[in-house]
Amino acid sequence: MIDLKALRENPDHFIDGARAKGSGVDIPRLLELDTQRRTLLSEQEQLRSEQKKLGKEVGPQLGKLKGQLKGASGDEQVALQAQLDELEARPAELKQRIQQLDESIEAITPEWHELQLQIPQPPDADVPVGTDSDDNVEIRRWAPEGWDWDQSFEANRGFAAKTHLELVDELDLVDFERGVKVAGSRSYALTGDGMRLHQAVLALGMQHITRGHGFRATSVPVIVREEAMTGTGFFPGGREQTYRIDSDSTPGPGQDLFLTGTGEVGLMGLHADEIVDAESLPLKYATVSTCFRREAGAAGKDTAGLYRIHQFDKVEQVVICRADEAESRTHHAAMIGIVEELLQALELPYRLLQCCTGDxxxxxxxxxxxxxxxxxxxxxxxxxxxxxxxxxxxxxSRLYDFQCRRLNLRY
Incomplete structure (x- = not known):
């Protein structure tokens, strides 16, 4: 969630950011609702203050006027009676107007809140402008000694490359047919050395992050409440990719649970609605969790075998630091370095891409x-x-305070 104060002071920054990301969120409408809401709240606050003041003063004033009324006559009596009627009527008028303001505020708040949830985090100024992944910019690449990017894999390694489908079949690592029988399309069962290799890679990643770089190993739920998905920014936009678990025992809005597509949801959700001691920052967490994604709309060659599957395991690293851009960039670079260390240890050629605004x-x-x-x-x-x-x-990724605001996480 964005900072409303910052939006009011510099709306163009957020409008330009939303446009760069291809978001159609109606920011002028939000500003209009925000102005209306603040005006209503201001009037309501003033009336409540008057209501409180009257509660203390009206009794003595009524007694005084009634005493004066007994000894009055003619025009004086009429004037005193008018004052008395007005004083007796004012509390009821205040109560009615405050109720009307309550109703007006309640009427616009859902749209006001929903629009806030839709406003994206503006991209940093040094992020390349583009529409989709085709516009991402390569930063650097790495390969083990002796690797020539201009040569084929066979020329580099001395043998022809095989697809992962060929490898898992020859080495009996995966049973696709039985996996599909159990869970449907894009499912699989790891077998023998396939499962052992899978577990070894996860263990290697966790050990490197936690023992090598001081992250706290943490196991978090993968079945979470809607508040956790919304708080981390995966809702409302990512619902179509998320599996929902209907809650028959406690029906009603907000009672359904969801299977997460990343351990990030659980790690960040740990500190929702908390005030963290600033001296404890940064908080560095790592988890390995089973993740679930519907992959709705995915099609083509990249969905074959073990690509674009519905269930997978993933190692996640999260850093919660002070609201400082320089510190955020430092931790981000360090986390990328952790990944590079692992890939270089495994001698896997790779490249780094800076994602464009549209991606x-x-x-x-x-x-x-x-x-x-x-x-x-x-x-x-x-x-x-x-x-x-x-x-x-x-x-x-770097998110600044986007998730923390939505989660009400402070320090």
Missing amino acids: LGQKNADMIDIECWIPGRGDDDASGRPSGEFGETHSA
């Missing part, structure tokens, strides 16, 4: 994608074998 998503001010070179993907070469291509394996 940032709602919550990010900046995002770096890390793509590994996958020799078994890409178009077929002259010999009918895949020519290889980069594929996203990691990403690292």
Whole structure:
């Protein structure tokens, strides 16, 4: 959620940011509602103050007027009676007007709140402007010693590349047929060394992040409340990609639970509605969790096998730091460095891409994608074998206070 005060002071910054991200949120409408709401609240506050003052003063004043009225006659009596009637009527008038203001505020607040949730975090000034992932900009790439980017995988390694489907079949690592039988399309079962390799990679990542870089290992729920999804910025925009669990036992708005698509939701949600001791910052967490995504609308060659699946396990690292841009950038660079250390230790060629404005998503001010070179993907070469291509394996984002405001997390 954005800072409303900052929006009021510089609306063009947020309008330009939304446009750069391709968001159609109606910011002028929000500002209109915000002005209306603040005006109504101001009037209501003034009336409540008068109501409180009258509550203390009306009794003595009524007694005084009634005493004066007994000894009055003629025009004086008429004037005193008019004052008495006005004084007796004012509390009821105040109560009625305050109730009317309550109703007016309640009528516009849902739209006012919903529009706030839709306003994206403006991208940083150094983020490249673009429409989608095709406009992302390569920052750098790395490969182990002896690797020549101008040569084929076979020329670099001395043997032809195989697709992951060929490898898992030859080594008996995955059973797709039975996985689909159990859970439907885009499902699988890891078998034998396939499962052991999977667990080893997760353990390697967690050990490197926690023991090597001091992150706190934390296991968090993967079934979460709607407030956690909204607070971390995945709702309202990401509902179509999220599995919902209907709650029959406690029906009603806000009672449904959701399967998370990232451990980030649980890690950030730990401190919702909290005031964190500033001396404890930064908070550095790492988790490994099962993630779920519907992948609605996904189609094509990148959905085959183990790509674009509905259930997967992922290692996540999160840093909650002070509201300082320089500190945010420092932690972001360090987190990217952790990923690079792992990939270099595994001798996996990769590149870093800075995502353009149109590929940032709602919550990010900046995002770096890390793509590994996958020799078994890409178009077929002259010999009918895949020519290889980069594929996203990691990403690292900076969000400033976007999630913290939505989660009511302060320090």
